[in-house]
Amino acid sequence: MMYQFSFRYLSRKFTNPIITNHGVWEIRESIIIRLIDAENNIGWGEIAPISWFGSETLEQALDFCHQLPETISQEIILGISDKLPACQFAFESAFSGNTETNFNLTYSGLLSAGKAGLNQWGSLWEQGYKTFKWKIGVDDINPELGIFDLLISSLPTSAKLRLDANGGLTYQEAELWLTKCDQFLDKIEFIEQPLAVDKFTQMQELSNLYLTKIALDESIANFTQLEYCFQQGWRGIFVIKPGIFGSPSRLREFCQKYQIDVVCSSVFETEIGRQAALQLASELSLNHRAVGFGVNHFFPPQASNWLETLWKTS
Ligand SMILES: O=C(O)CCC(=O)C1=CC=C[C@@H](O)[C@@H]1C(=O)O
Numbered sequence: 001m002m003y004q005f006s007f008r009y010l011s012r013k014f015t016n017p018i019i020t021n022h023g024v025w026e027i028r029e030s031i032i033i034r035l036i037d038a039e040n041n042i043g044w045g046e047i048a049p050i051s052w053f054g055s056e057t058l059e060q061a062l063d064f065c066h067q068l069p070e071t072i073s074q075e076i077i078l079g080i081s082d083k084l085p086a087c088q089f090a091f092e093s094a095f096s097g098n099t100e101t102n103f104n105l106t107y108s109g110l111l112s113a114g115k116a117g118l119n120q121w122g123s124l125w126e127q128g129y130k131t132f133k134w135k136i137g138v139d140d141i142n143p144e145l146g147i148f149d150l151l152i153s154s155l156p157t158s159a160k161l162r163l164d165a166n167g168g169l170t171y172q173e174a175e176l177w178l179t180k181c182d183q184f185l186d187k188i189e190f191i192e193q194p195l196a197v198d199k200f201t202q203m204q205e206l207s208n209l210y211l212t213k214i215a216l217d218e219s220i221a222n223f224t225q226l227e228y229c230f231q232q233g234w235r236g237i238f239v240i241k242p243g244i245f246g247s248p249s250r251l252r253e254f255c256q257k258y259q260i261d262v263v264c265s266s267v268f269e270t271e272i273g274r275q276a277a278l279q280l281a282s283e284l285s286l287n288h289r290a291v292g293f294g295v296n297h298f299f300p301p302q303a304s305n306w307l308e309t310l311w312k313t314s
Pocket residue numbers: 018020050108109110133164166217264265266267268291292293
């Protein structure tokens with residue numbers, strides 16, 4: 001099978017910067033790819049790297065696209081290096097042929113870090129969100145614990161709250177957060193990546209010392225890391241970002257074989273990457289956990305003909 005290949009660079013400014021322990025993220029850059037098969041069917045894919053999570057950089061993805069010929073084979077697509085997981089995802093999902101739009105999923109709403117999150121959950125609740133994620137490890141722990149007390153006491157009884165530290169806590173801080181969360185097990189779903197990627201053993205230790213569940217995210221950003229953590233015995237929650245993870249078919253096969261507890265998470269992609277990721281999420285979310293794809297207006301509204309306009313640019 002041969003495909004006509006073309007691609008475009010896309011840059012979008014967040015409405016509000018995404019602030020995490022990794023820093024302040026203001027611009028979402030990605031690459032939209034178009035594949036046209038011999039019957040003139042068009043497949044769209046999105047390469048949306050997050051290099052600080054361990055995926056390729058945008059520059060590496062652009063270099064890869066630039067060196068491809070205008071006509072590429074299925075073999076080229078299936079042979080994309082594991083060092084280019086966001087490219088693997090985009091090219092393989094471009095022709096997954098999914099047209100589904102109404103996935104049987106529930107969604108988690110991402111709250112801004114700090115006290116801003118206190119004023120955001122209400123409107124999301126009215127939109128039907130029951131699960132929220134709030135970033136910690138951004139400010140000092142004492143102010144954040146104080147805001148947490150206000151947030152957890154204001155959330156309705158049936159609400160679920162996830163805390164995401166992006167690896168920014170010390171072991172002692174993680175113990176303080178887990179001790180706090182163990183007092184609210186009815187509302188706290190999990191703490192995501194409390195420690196840095198190189199602290200896997202300590203996170204395993206914490207998962208045995210506290211009742212609050214721990215989820216890995218940065219630790220399992222791609223297939224190689226997922227296999228390692230699973231082989232090392234991780235049986236907690238796995239936050240998977242399909243957009244930077246790598247081959248969707250390899251991920252699907254692994255999850256079906258080992259029945260791991262998966263939460264799928266956005267990489268702040270456009271509708272192209274989102275569609276492909278949600279298709280995969282609908283097949284993977286065995287525990288039916290809310291997916292981290294709440295449409296919380298991270299970007300200004302896109303024009304309905306944005307893709308057509310993008311392709312008119314050179
Ligand atoms: O998972 C979600 O609920 C939304 C996506 C999300 O939180 C993230 C996406 C990409 C990078 C990070 O800022 C953050 C995360 O760490 O999970």
